[in-house]
Amino acid sequence: MDLFDNVDKTHINELGEFGLIDHLTKNIKLTHKSTLKGVGDDAAVLDYAGKKVLVSTDMLLEGIHFDLAYTPLKHLGYKAVQVNLSDICAMNATPAQVTVSIGMSSKYTLEAIEELYEGIYLACEKYRVDIIGGDTTSSKQGLVISITVLGYADEESITYRNGAQEGDLICVSGDLGGAYTGLQLLEREKLVYLENPQIQPDLEGKDYIIERQLKPEARLDIIDLLKNMNVKPTAMIDVSDGLASEVLHICTQSNKGCQLYEEKIPIDPMTYETAREFNLDPTICALSGGEDYELLFTVKQADYDKIKNDVDISIIGYITEPAAGRNLISKSGQVHELKAQGWNAFKK
Secondary structure, three states: OOOOOOOOOOEHHHOHHHHHHHHHHOOOOOOOOOEEEOEOEOOOEEOOOOOEEEEEEEEEEEOOOEOOOOOOHHHHHHHHHHHHHHHHHOOOOEEEEEEEEEEEOOOOEHHHHHHHHHHHHHHHHHOOOEEEEEEEEEOOOOOEEEEEEEEEEOHHHOOOOOOOOOOOEEEEEOOOOHHHHHHHHHHHHHHHHHHOOOOOOOOOOOHHHHHHHHOOOOOHHHHHHHHHOOOOOOEEEEOOOOHHHHHHHHHHHHOOEEEEEHHHOOOOHHHHHHHHHOOOOHHHHHHHOOOOOOEEEEEOHHHHHHHOOOOOEEEEEEEEOHHHOEEEEOOOOOEEEOOOOOOOOOOO
């Protein structure tokens, strides 16, 4: 179905801005006690009862952050929420509310925007996050999605990027590089389709890496897991721009060095095989690919026994004194300077 084919579709201008907002928000149900007032007034009203409030905003632009040639609008809405929730998780905190602002061009029908919001609502329902406001407007630059997320935590629980100490273990959740290899596959099939629209995409058996790109999941479960283990990370960040970039962020802000071991970096077999199909180094995909939205964090060595047997946490290195440098130890034992080559939003 062509979402932009206006035959038997509803034009947005038939509803107007306020009619569209009413249409999209009429079924919102609030789940957090901290949400005293959500959508429907000039501002939302929140009460966190002594907790510290965390706020983060991300913007997604058509043609820069997503390609509608292979990104279903429902998946896009879901992902737009997830990348914001991940920022709150990266502070060792709990996301609770979001505001959603959308800019859209005249090519979008009501049905297309409904599909986008279906994904947004699905993500909020799954993670028990309240939608409390936002904005809609016209756009001449394609689809623009801006989401602000609010979360909460006890002051002593909040984890920053600058707390890593010498000797701390470097850990990461899940596996890495899948989102990047999934993107390479989607881009290849897009080119094939553009050359011959009669050829169907060849994505069989690649569900995992496609989902890693189109439908990532914020790792709120890791936050809960660490709390249940009675482990508080000393530093934390989410892997949005590639493992190397995120490790260097922690090292820079903590004024420390690191030893990272290639053989310890978790890479799913499908990611590994697909990277090789594209003549890519799977390790480079993990180090520089980005968009995995896993959590990278450091813990004290005293917490080793608590985390060592968890299948969803990999210990991939340790923090050193600044003079030791920031290094990647290859599988062959060679020492390489760790460099960030992740995604750059402003590259031409």
